[in-house]
Amino acid sequence: GQNIDQPTEMTATEGAIVQINCTYQTSGFNGLFWYQQHAGEAPTFLSYNVLDGLEEKGRFSSFLSRSKGYSYLLLKELQMKDSASYLCAVRDDKIIFGKGTRLHILP
Amino acid sequence: GAVVSQHPSWVICKSGTSVKIECRSLDFQATTMFWYRQFPKQSLMLMATSNEGSKATYEQGVEKDKFLINHASLTLSTLTVTSAHPEDSSFYICSARGSGTHAYNEQFFGPGTRLTVL
Numbered sequence: 001g002q003n004i005d006q007p008t009e010m011t012a013t014e015g016a017i018v019q020i021n022c023t024y025q026t027s028g029f030n031g032l033f034w035y036q037q038h039a040g041e042a043p044t045f046l047s048y049n050v051l052d053g054l055e056e057k058g059r060f061s062s063f064l065s066r067s068k069g070y071s072y073l074l075l076k077e078l079q080m081k082d083s084a085s086y087l088c089a090v091r092d093d094k095i096i097f098g099k100g101t102r103l104h105i106l107p
Numbered sequence: 108g109a110v111v112s113q114h115p116s117w118v119i120c121k122s123g124t125s126v127k128i129e130c131r132s133l134d135f136q137a138t139t140m141f142w143y144r145q146f147p148k149q150s151l152m153l154m155a156t157s158n159e160g161s162k163a164t165y166e167q168g169v170e171k172d173k174f175l176i177n178h179a180s181l182t183l184s185t186l187t188v189t190s191a192h193p194e195d196s197s198f199y200i201c202s203a204r205g206s207g208t209h210a211y212n213e214q215f216f217g218p219g220t221r222l223t224v225l
Contacts, residue, residue, distance in 0.1 A: 042200050042219040043151065087150055094141055095202070095214055099150040 002026045004098035006088050011104045012078055020073045020101045022088030033095065034062050034073045035087040043087055047073070080105050109135045111203045113217040120191055121225055128186045128220045130201030136181035137203035141214070142174075145198040157184055191224045198222075 003025045012018040024032070031050040035043035049055055049064035049071060061074040073086055083105045088098040110133040120126050130140060139158050143151040155171075157163040157178035165171045175187040184203075188195055200219040 040198075040221075042216050045216075085150075091214070094153060094156055096153060097143075097151045102148075 002090070002092075002096050004088055004090055004096065006086075006098045006101045008099070009102045009104065011106060012075075013106050014078055014080060016078050017074065017076050018078060018103065020075075020086050020088075020103070022071045022073070022098060024069050024071070024088070024090050024098075026090050026092055026096070028092035029066065029090060030093075031091045032062075032064055032071050033087075033089040033091065034060075034071075035089060035097075037085045037087060037100065039084075046086075075103075078105055080107065109133075109203070109205070109215045111137075111201065111215045111217040113199075113201055113220050115220060116218065117221040117223075119223045119225065122192055123190055125187055125189045126191055126222060128188075128199055128201075128222075130184045130186070130203065130217050132182050132203040132205075132215070135203075135205045137184070137205060138181065139204045140178055140184040141202040141204070142176060142184075142186050143200045143202065145200065145219075151200060154186075188222065191222070193224045196222055196224045 006022045034046040037043040047062035054063045059076045064071045085100040085102050087100045089095045112131045114129045142154045144154050145151045153166050154169045155163045155165045157176045159178050159181050163176040178184040198219050198221050201217045202214050204214045
């Protein structure tokens with residue numbers, strides 16, 4: 001079966017750093033995605049990992065450990081506009097989403 | 108990147124009517140399209156996968172007779188919600204994937220359609 005776990009909600013302060021964890025158990029694996037979704041909008045692509053290690057892209061970084069079935073999304077220098085849901089998704093033949101983490105940013 | 112459009116962006120209908128949602132890949136040929144549904148404060152749930160010219164594959168718990176999917180061309184897939192009821196009110200998002208590439212972003216998402224059934 002497919003199981004993707006991530007925290008339901010997190011709160012952080014503007015300017016700080018936050019790490020959102022994701023663990024997965026899937027029948028197959030062909031990459032892990034992180035998406036950002038603002039309320040009422042479709043998800044937008046943030047990052048993709050298929051090999052172990054850290055991928056950095058500006059303020060956002062994503063890490064993957066395939067042996068541990070684990071990933072995290074790291075957000076630095078948090079801004080108010082980063083308040084959104086962050087979806088961890090795993091691709092086998094299709095992309096399956098986790099339930100998302102709602103991130104609240106406090107001023 | 109590739110562009111996927113959906114129409115309409117939102118729709119309100121009466122209970123018992125049918126609603127059709129279109130998903131188009133604008134600048135690439137989509138051999139496979141995926142339909143997701145998202146209820147408020149929940150994540151995207153895959154409903155079905157459709158390959159051009161063949162019947163859709165539905166996920167467990169999704170009624171194929173209620174959610175009719177047609178993928179008649181390489182650029183268009185439609186989802187018809189038949190005899191819609193208030194519990195079908197949701198955000199429907201399609202995603203399209205082309206053929207012959209192994210790029211990480213080969214599955215592209217549409218902007219979504221918000222359906223409200225009164």
